[in-house]
Amino acid sequence: MPSPKYHHGDLKNALIEAGIKILSKEGVGGLSLRKVAKRAGVSHSAPYAHFTDKQSLIAAISTEGFKQLYAELDAAVSPYASDPKQQLLEGAWVYVQFALNNRDTFHIMFSGILEKEKDYPAFVEISRKNFERVVDIVRACQDAGVLRPAPPEIMALTVWGQLHGIISLILEGNVSHVILDRFSIREMMLFAMNQMVLGKPLS
């Protein structure tokens, strides 16, 4: 099967996977099209048959990241369909864990590496889908009196922004060790979510 043919067969996905690997080992600074090509065992310009440029590969990797995030979010939240508050908590934790476990993927998904996201429909779509899921959870929380009444979209952006801000500041190295040594990330996340929620503290 691994006979080296002229045509790879599934080069596009191979390139995406190679990109993710390189990303996780060398970080975003070490990600180059040529390295990706070499890792996939093709010539340095082969990727251009599948991606118009480097941005396009990055879009594909980011899209993959959002798909994975959505899957994890869905898996963690679905079991608690009758308990919105728990959905919020589980969802929040999944987001934070995803960021911690996939630092560099998270980084290219959110740190403006991808410059014209609008040009990548698959990216826009899965991105929208993720946000819609958050909106749904928020709406359920509002109906259950866990979050205060308000347009669910702006409430969702607030919840998302809260989590995203804290974890981003930590990952990008903007939070001093004095803080990091004193509080666990889970503590910080719970504290922040408690700030969101009406009533009794979250477990």
Place this chain on the structure above:
Amino acid sequence: MPSPKYHHGDLKNALIEAGIKILSKEGVGGLSLRKVAKRAGVSHSAPYAHFTDKQSLIAAISTEGFKQLYAELDAAVSPYASDPKQQLLEGAWVYVQFALNNRDTFHIMFSGILEKEKDYPAFVEISRKNFERVVDIVRACQDAGVLRPAPPEIMALTVWGQLHGIISLILEGNVSHVILDRFSIREMMLFAMNQMVLGKPLS
């Protein structure tokens, strides 16, 4: 005065300023040491007399950004020494405005472009100073019953993270136009701050 001497006189600062200019015109992708050097009117390797590498220049630009942010924060907050809630509001708005008015500087300050911030003492120091200012405001708010009692550091991280998350998501293009068209950034910021604060809505 602008006689082209062999020695520039103040090349280090000239390079930092050139870097900021390029950054604001071409974004972080367009920032190169060689362009910075050209803009300052020196050879492509002249910067190495003042910066060990590109990261070092980026650290200097980021440091400059934090200094400016601190100055603006201080100017906006100081007049309200007797009104912690107003301090919180003004400070939050300054942060958001700074991000909007200095997109790319904000970007290199916070989006992990600088990889080993620990290696740059001036950066660490002004960064710490900024955070301390936030902690002070938060503490005052807690004393005034505007924010709930808690370790001020974790509360400060929460407030900061909330603002930072929302504005970052917006700037990096992760918030859909559906949302952006419906709510102004000031609305979003006020909504989020209201979520933080105990009691009556903020103006």
Place this chain on the structure above:
DNA sequence: CTTAAAATCTGGACACTGTCTAGTTTATAA
């Protein structure tokens, strides 16, 4: 004031990058 040392700057080099173009091989379909 002289002169040795240090700081600053130039120009050339190197490896690596993204991207383009021309041509080669394979798959597809008419």
Place this chain on the structure above:
DNA sequence: TTATAAACTAGACAGTGTCCAGATTTTAAG
């Protein structure tokens, strides 16, 4: 079977960060 398209290679180019040897200027020591 054959023409057309898709996938891939190899070579080129300009731009990049960084290093090096040397030139120029400033600084400081004698």
